Amino acid sequence: MKSLVNVLADGTYSMDKEDLLCYGYDASGIDMSPSAVVWPTNTAQICKLMQFAYQNDIKIIPRGAGTGLTGGAVPSADSIIMSFEKMNRIIEVDTRNLNVVVEPGVINADLQRALKDQGYFYPPDPASLNICTIGGNVAENAGGPRALKYGVTRDYVMQLEAVLPDGRVIRTGVQTKKSVVGYDLTRLLVGSEGTLAVITKVRLKVIPVPDNVITLLAAFSSLEHAGKSVARIIGDGIIPRTMELMDRMTLSAVNKYKNVGFPEDIDAMLLIEIDGNAKAIAADVDKAGNICSGFQGKVKIAEEAASRELLWEARRSVSPALYKISPTKINEDVVVPVTKVPELLAGLQSLSESSGVPIACFGHAGDGNIHVNIMTDKSDKQSYEEAEKLVRKTFKLTLELGGSISGEHGIGLTKSKYIDMELDSVNLEIMRGVKRLFDTKNILNPGKIFPPAGVDVR
Amino acid sequence: MKSLVNVLADGTYSMDKEDLLCYGYDASGIDMSPSAVVWPTNTAQICKLMQFAYQNDIKIIPRGAGTGLTGGAVPSADSIIMSFEKMNRIIEVDTRNLNVVVEPGVINADLQRALKDQGYFYPPDPASLNICTIGGNVAENAGGPRALKYGVTRDYVMQLEAVLPDGRVIRTGVQTKKSVVGYDLTRLLVGSEGTLAVITKVRLKVIPVPDNVITLLAAFSSLEHAGKSVARIIGDGIIPRTMELMDRMTLSAVNKYKNVGFPEDIDAMLLIEIDGNAKAIAADVDKAGNICSGFQGKVKIAEEAASRELLWEARRSVSPALYKISPTKINEDVVVPVTKVPELLAGLQSLSESSGVPIACFGHAGDGNIHVNIMTDKSDKQSYEEAEKLVRKTFKLTLELGGSISGEHGIGLTKSKYIDMELDSVNLEIMRGVKRLFDTKNILNPGKIFPPAGVDVR
Secondary structure, eight states: OTTHHHHSOTTSEEOOHHHHHHTSBOTTOOBOOOSEEEOOOSHHHHHHHHHHHHHHTOEEEEESSSOOSSOTTOOOTTEEEEEOTTOOOEEEEEGGGTEEEEOTTOBHHHHHHHHHTTTEEOOOOOTTTTTOBHHHHHHHTOOOTTHHHHOOGGGTEEEEEEEOTTSOEEEEEOSSSOOOSSOOHHHHHTTSTTSSOEEEEEEEEOEEOOSEEEEEEEEESOHHHHHHHHHHHHHTTOOOSEEEEEEHHHHHHHHHHHOOOOOSSSSEEEEEEEEEOHHHHHHHHHHHHHHHHHTTOEEEEEOSHHHHHHHHHHHHTHHHHHHHHSSEEEEEEEEOOGGGHHHHHHHHHHHHHHHTOOEEEEEEGGGTEEEEEEEEOTTSHHHHHHHHHHHHHHHHHHHHTTOBSBSSSOOTTTTGGGHHHHSOHHHHHHHHHHHHHHOTTOOBSTTSSSOOTTSOOO | OTTHHHHSOTTSEEOOHHHHHHTSBOTTOOBOOOSEEEOOOSHHHHHHHHHHHHHHTOEEEEESSSOOSSOTTOOOTTEEEEEOTTOOOEEEEEGGGTEEEEOTTOBHHHHHHHHHTTTEEOOOOOTTTTTOBHHHHHHHTOOOTTHHHHOOGGGTEEEEEEEOTTSOEEEEEOSSSOOOSSOOHHHHHTTSTTSSOEEEEEEEEOEEOOSEEEEEEEEESOHHHHHHHHHHHHHTTOOOSEEEEEEHHHHHHHHHHHOOOOOSSSSEEEEEEEEEOHHHHHHHHHHHHHHHHHTTOEEEEEOSHHHHHHHHHHHHTHHHHHHHHSSEEEEEEEEOOGGGHHHHHHHHHHHHHHHTOOEEEEEEGGGTEEEEEEEEOTTSHHHHHHHHHHHHHHHHHHHHTTOBSBSSSOOTTTTGGGHHHHSOHHHHHHHHHHHHHHOTTOOBSTTSSSOOTTSOOO
């Protein structure tokens, strides 16, 4: 690694123990010390570094803010972490053409703030939006509550500049809303979890802020009824911008963590937001409210912006809050067709009951995306093994319901041993071929996505 | 080809001269006789046929309705055309989960009709929607007027079943709105123009029909003013569902062809549709109308459904109408950022004036997608050569304005020699790698997209 000095100017990299420690883990909880951390400041530097890595067979792990929950940014042994903190410029805001150009290290919320004043927004809003970066969002195809109405990161990426493992720059996509010129390499890179190329610049679509938003809170004494309300609302042709579910355990954890005063004597709460023209949405708000009432939900409207923001702060604190109530939580992120949400919730409840392992469910119920949190204790071997068995059972249930084992967190390290439950050998063969095509030497974020060697592929 | 008999049951293929003639061309005007035409009725048959083709190095050309304008469905020498007329079932309409499953031969308008009664629609609406098929739409990533607000085919494809060149079935994507499980092979296949795999089944997202739609007609005595109105409307944060432009030559051609009574003493017309809640859109209609008036446009509102349908019939007849006023038309399909539409139109006008070759412009101005029709006569060598030079100049102008050389028609055969104007050698190298990965033997729609051998890559 000494020759790194020849590749990068002083000060843009570190091999200090403290840095290696700080960049050795992500929100998955897995850690592994890298050999070095580099903070590139521009694309040319990244090209130089990748050439160096390519020639010397050094593994490079691109890293956003490390908020990923599947270990996508965790180092391999003897690897260099490439962190984008110094590439955080918003290069261009072009509202007249409805797009922006940013460096990968721009924090999602910073982009939101820059746009808000001009009356525009960038819809993807992962719960970690105050920390997570656009580069990481693109690599993981991040979602968030608003994905229900507005779609995921993939739907907003227009152009990418990226550096290939051999150090060459590739520019994909167009700055127009349409184009059919060769294969869609842009969307091949979106969600590729840093395994194909290092993203160095992103052009994102933005849209005008809707005039109004109304927030509904519906409290249910039955989780099943909450799930049925969700399915009915979508089935009746109402597309809220968000429809978030929190179960009893989640509500209690958030109250303890944030003291927001959520009711605790209920089994589930739905947080529904409908946006658009005031008159247009009034009818939808009524309909959605009536559907919830029909399933014995108690419905309240949060009129003021301030109280809405409090609700969202509470919602975004769910993940950290759950960490507080149990020594270990296994965080899964499954998604099913929205009509199957009640069955998924019921199935999870019975898995929890039969195993005696608590499961907390919350998430983006409106698009069928439920974050399943299996509460356990890593230090108690037997209980942890029991909990781990539940992961496979959760995925099996999800797939039987026509779902997918990862709605928005990606596969990374933690799910790679399960990927063959969803993808057959033909898919995996083609995907491995794509990986080889881009990364012949397997130096870019190796070991992510694909099942580790020695793991039986069904 | 005799052994085809062993592969397919009698009656599902033909080597009759009449059939070879009928399936030997598409809307690009290029023709070439295939060796046979097959009409598979199910996926298993396609697998058998592809295995046969793979073992015997026979070229297979998948074909929808042949409405493509770049020759994507034109046979190669000694190839078999695979036509999907007999695979035209709508397999499932699941409005509660907002999606449908169809076979590739389903006609776009048939799907629209099936959905309409239930209050849903499938947004992509190419002008050929009464003939063109979903399989072809997916292969070409088709757009249409409504793409302005609702996006293109890519944005609606959730799952694909396809047969690889070696005869194996691949199933990509998920039936949920989200998923991050490996690389996005679904969108890699969308827009791949039948060169990677044969699409055999498609799950498409559908959305509820908006409550209301208002149609505005704005007549301008200056093409530039029409272009500026388009840019201003989008820049002001109004997103109509369509914003179609027709220039003087286009209006006159349509009048001759359909006798719809479009005004002819004007230089351009905009056909704008704004949809949504009645009260919500009224404000946008006013704003859009005022912007057009501000550029001296004469604005009229088409209130009735019947008169609106007439307008759209007229709009959809533009392409055939233009064929009537000139022996040959070279049909291009460029797209620029919407703020650049006025510059593009002005540039095209000056190209036409300096060359003496008439150019008719129409298309989806709201998303910057202009169909550029260079009017010429193939039998007049000199005039045709002059016209062909304009193609390259049109693309050069488009790319200088930050645009793309194909908005929605693909590359096929007719644009393959220009693709390197837009894509650099790194992009082409990776794309060729993708082609080789899927189609090692180059038997699936060979010769499409990529520059022909012997053509200088810049």
